[in-house]
Amino acid sequence: xxxxxxxxxxxxxxAQDLSLEATWAVVASVVTPAGTGCTEEPQTNTREPIIQExxxxxxxxxxxxxxxxxxxxANRGWWDRNADEYQVEHGTFLGDDRFVWSPEGLDEVExxxxxxxEELKGKDVLEIGAGAAQCxxxxxxxxxxxxxxxxxxxxxxxxxxxxxxVPLVEADAGALPFADGSFDLACSAYGALPFVAxxxxxxxxxxxxxxxxxxxxxxxxxxxxxxxxxxxxxEGLSVAASYFDRTPxxxxxxxxxxxxVEHHRTVGDRVRDVVAGGFRLLDLVEPEWPAxxxxxxxxxxxxxxNLIPGTAIFVCxxx
Numbered sequence: 001x002x003x004x005x006x007x008x009x010x011x012x013x014x015a016q017d018l019s020l021e022a023t024w025a026v027v028a029s030v031v032t033p034a035g036t037g038c039t040e041e042p043q044t045n046t047r048e049p050i051i052q053e054x055x056x057x058x059x060x061x062x063x064x065x066x067x068x069x070x071x072x073x074a075n076r077g078w079w080d081r082n083a084d085e086y087q088v089e090h091g092t093f094l095g096d097d098r099f100v101w102s103p104e105g106l107d108e109v110e111x112x113x114x115x116x117x118e119e120l121k122g123k124d125v126l127e128i129g130a131g132a133a134q135c136x137x138x139x140x141x142x143x144x145x146x147x148x149x150x151x152x153x154x155x156x157x158x159x160x161x162x163x164x165x166v167p168l169v170e171a172d173a174g175a176l177p178f179a180d181g182s183f184d185l186a187c188s189a190y191g192a193l194p195f196v197a198x199x200x201x202x203x204x205x206x207x208x209x210x211x212x213x214x215x216x217x218x219x220x221x222x223x224x225x226x227x228x229x230x231x232x233x234x235e236g237l238s239v240a241a242s243y244f245d246r247t248p249x250x251x252x253x254x255x256x257x258x259x260x261v262e263h264h265r266t267v268g269d270r271v272r273d274v275v276a277g278g279f280r281l282l283d284l285v286e287p288e289w290p291a292x293x294x295x296x297x298x299x300x301x302x303x304x305x306n307l308i309p310g311t312a313i314f315v316c317x318x319x
Contacts, residue, residue, distance in 0.1 A: 079152035097137035129191010203277025232301030
């Protein structure tokens, strides 16, 4: 997956002032361009993707330090610029209302990491890094009450294009705009955690908005992958870097400004982060590559997936 900079678009609501119920009232203001006067869901629910041209520059890939602010700004901008291409390339695999945890294709229907589907009815669920809110639509179908949160304005526009009744909130995962104890469950399929400089801050925010005993399940690139080139073919099977090098992967423009940032944590780091964030680790799932999945997704492929893990899923419970 080592494959956002619009401050005016970021809906900043004081966390202590915004209840779960209030999110339904602010959905339109979060995802509707200012000045339109629209208070209902915008009429953009066409099934055809809305394509915008990417910026014409080739970023430089490097490894260097990147703090919380730079990482957040860079990744908001990257996902805004690349949301169209992402949804075109991966939309069929993800579906409109499937809950897929990883490029391996592990589906919540079979995994039940949030619990049995019949027990999701009536549960308040926060999806972090929701993209086009595919997972949240699946949760709605199970009778849950999800809220889909993403840092990218453009990703949330794709959520509107697909349609549905899921409340959409544009915000940074490190400053969740919800009151304490608003949710029963939280989930994040490759959302936020791989891209933040301070994962403990995010985990503590998630813990804050969960009710006692609440579960948080999140998937990230398996840490061992950082020792290998991010290539789907044979060249991606030879160790090329130190697994213990935590230096962030950064893509930057000609002026040295980060336009994409991804942060490496070892397995031990992730476990310690979970504990420091106030959670108990219930399970660590490493999906095997299934025989039916013949697709490549960036550095993920059947070749690599049959030999080394590509995804790590942490199942956590709020203390």
